Amino acid sequence: MSLLAEQRREVIVEQVRSRGAVRVSELADHLGVSEMTVRRDLDVLARRRLVDKVHGGATAVGEHTTSEPGFAAKSVCELEEKDVIAAAAAELVTPGAAIGLSAGTTTWRLARLLAAVPRLTVVTNSVAVADAFHTGGADARGTTVILTGGVRTPSEALVGPVAITALRSLNLETVFLGVHGMSAAAGFSTPNLTERDTNRALIESGSRLVVVADHTKWGTVGISTIAELSEADVLVTDSGLADADRAVLEGEVDHVIIARPGR
Structure with missing residues (x-):
């Protein structure tokens, strides 16, 4: 039985390393065991520092400030948190608004909700975000989606001079920004x-900046700062954020919204 458990854990490590992140439910289906068994295996692997255990699954360890997980890997992490954040952020958008959405899995889930809001003008540098509006029937509601050009990154963002030039000519009411990390020292x-340069151009095209980031982003630092914490007019995060971290953010951001289920 011990050998079988070790074989199972080897499969889990292989899945996490190849995909960047996996959910408990997916591993249970793949291995033909219960989710409780998978969680025990993840506890063991996390103690061995072979994976990082997160809510609902596991991610690869040893990421650096230049490590960039793919869209598919990030899209399976913190789904519940991203959905409540998206629901709270959607309340900030009214019919007929001109808005910008950066690339990212949280902005992608926000786009799926905003597809129901009529007559929006949406600018994005994300193919996935643009597709979310199209498949959500936004065309029939009079929404116009403008997709910038650019070179595609692992996170499905279109970046570079083409995207920057397009964004600098625009005047948007609100920009929704997804981020890799946030901290007191490095900001967003x-x-x-x-991608940093493209996101800066997107931020500067808007009158209001709304950052959407779940609590696991706190303390994560990417190599390049997109914006200081104080540049955000609104931050929408979830209740998993520690009180001390929330206090830091509230000291810098004009309005911090803690999203909870059933808002």
Whole structure:
């Protein structure tokens, strides 16, 4: 039985390393065991520092400030938190608004909700975000989606001079920004230098900046700062954020919204 357990854990490590992140439910289905068994295995592997255990799954260890997980890997992490954040952020958008959405899995989930809001003008540098509006029926509601050009990153962002030039000519009411990390020292950051420049252009095109980031982003630092904490007009995060970290953010950001289920 011990050998079988070790074989199972080897499979888990292989899945996490190849995909960047996996959910407990996916591992249970793949291995044909219960979710409780998978959670025990993850506890063992986390103690061995072979994976990082997160809510609902596990991620690869040893990431550096330049490490950039792919969109698929990030899209399976903190789904509940991202959904409540998206629901709270969607309340900040009214019909007919002109808004910008950066690339990211939280902004992607926000886009799925905003597809129901009529007559929006949406600018994004994310193919996934643009697709979310299209598949959500936004076209029928009179919404216009403008997708910038650019070079695609592992996180499915379109970045570079083409995207920056397009964004600098625009005047948007609100920009929704997803981030790789946030901290008191580094502000809101990204592991991709080119994405930083594109996101700066997107921020500067808007009158109001709303950052959407779940609590696991606190303390994570990418190589390049996109914006200081104080540049955000609104931060929407979830209740998993520690009180001390919330106090730091409230000292810098004009309005911190703690999203909870059933808002």
